Amino acid sequence: EPEVTQTPSHQVTQMGQEVILRCVPISNHLYFYWYRQILGQKVEFLVSFYNNEISEKSEIFDDQFSVERPDGSNFTLKIRSTKLEDSAMYFCASSLLAGPYNEQFFGPGTRLTVL
Amino acid sequence: LAKTTQPISMDSYEGQEVNITCSHNNIATNDYITWYQQFPSQGPRFIIQGYKTKVTNEVASLFIPADRKSSTLSLPRVSLSDTAVYYCLVGDSGGGATNKLIFGTGTLLAVQP
Numbered sequence: 001e002p003e004v005t006q007t008p009s010h011q012v013t014q015m016g017q018e019v020i021l022r023c024v025p026i027s028n029h030l031y032f033y034w035y036r037q038i039l040g041q042k043v044e045f046l047v048s049f050y051n052n053e054i055s056e057k058s059e060i061f062d063d064q065f066s067v068e069r070p071d072g073s074n075f076t077l078k079i080r081s082t083k084l085e086d087s088a089m090y091f092c093a094s095s096l097l098a099g100p101y102n103e104q105f106f107g108p109g110t111r112l113t114v115l
Numbered sequence: 116l117a118k119t120t121q122p123i124s125m126d127s128y129e130g131q132e133v134n135i136t137c138s139h140n141n142i143a144t145n146d147y148i149t150w151y152q153q154f155p156s157q158g159p160r161f162i163i164q165g166y167k168t169k170v171t172n173e174v175a176s177l178f179i180p181a182d183r184k185s186s187t188l189s190l191p192r193v194s195l196s197d198t199a200v201y202y203c204l205v206g207d208s209g210g211g212a213t214n215k216l217i218f219g220t221g222t223l224l225a226v227q228p
Contacts, residue, residue, distance in 0.1 A: 004158075031214055043159060043202075045215040056215060091158045098214050106158025 002026045004107035006092050012113045013082055021077045021110045023092030032075045033093040033104060034067065036060070043091070049075065050098070082114045119203045124223040133190045135222050137203030140184050148179060148186045151202045153221070159202065163188070190224075198226045 005024045013019050025032050034046040047057040049067055066078045075094075079086055089111050093104040120138040127133045139148070147166055151159040163170055165177040165186070176189040190197060200221040 033214070035216075042220060043153070043216075043218040045217065048214045050214075058215070089156070093158070095214070103161040103164075104216060106160065109156070109158050111156075 002105075004092055004094055004105050006090075006107040006110050008110060009108065010111045010113070012115065015084055015114055016081050019079050019082055019112065021079075021090050021092075021112070023075045023077070023107055024073050025075055025092065025094030026096075026105055027073070029094035029096050029105070031055075031095045031098055032067075032069070033095075034077045035091045035093065035106075036088040037091065037109075038085075038088045046077070046090075079112075082112075084114050087112055087114045119205055119219050121201075121203050121219065121222045123220065124225065126225050126227065127193055128227050129194055130192050133193050133197075133224060133226075135188045135190075135201055135203075135224065136185055137188070138185045139203070139205045142183050142205055146183075146205045148177065148183075149204045149206065149216075150175070150177065150188050151204065151216075151218075153200045153202065155199075159216075159218070162201075193224075193226045195226050195228065197224065199224060 004026055007022045011019055032049040035043050036046055037043045045058050047061045047067055048055045064080045068076050089109045091109045092107045095102050095104045147164055149164040150162045152162050153159045163172055163175050163177045165179050167179050170177045178187045200223050202218050202221040204216055
């Protein structure tokens with residue numbers, strides 16, 4: 001069964017450093033997403049991406065965040081200057097079709113720890 | 116987006132049927148009801164989706180009354196591995212609608228031996 005993969009599984013960084021989280025969505029999917037979940041809290045939407053551009057973003061997704069699909073398979077989330085409060089589990093997801101009623105497939109997540 | 120309300124937690128024993136009810140009083144005509152499951156330290160996983168009446172798949176059943184103001188996820192004969200957080204989501208649809216999923220706090224189901 002096709003699955004979304006994410007690397008690394010755990011990333012530890014110092015405050016102020018840049019991090020890049022990587023995802024490989026399911027190959028025939030067209031819509032890509034990043035969500036995050038701070039420990040013990042809700043899963044929060046960050047950004048959706050389609051046709052090589054951001055289609056929607058949340059208030060969390062400020063200028064410190066960027067996304068990119070550098071090639072035909074990878075989808076990345078970059079945080080330019082990490083803050084302590086960026087510590088969270090980051091989930092990548094993909095879907096074949098648009099709309100929240102279309103199943104989104106989530107990856108296993110990257111646990112980001114900012115020290 | 117319709118707000119959802121579901122119990123914070125539920126306990127069950129192996130082999131029992133579990134029903135988790137979600138209230139969504141402000142559901143709109145075009146909204147679908149979707150349930151996701153999340154195991155600890157994993158990403159959410161789609162379980163089932165419906166619009167009205169009853170939907171069944173190999174994992175669960177979803178019961179939606181005629182007024183659609185609530186829905187019930189039914190898990191038959193749960194096992195220990197069904198211990199997880201279950202999220203009820205109500206999303207709008209139609210051209211130009213958002214793609215994002217809005218997760219609430221979910222229901223933590225704890226299955227005991």
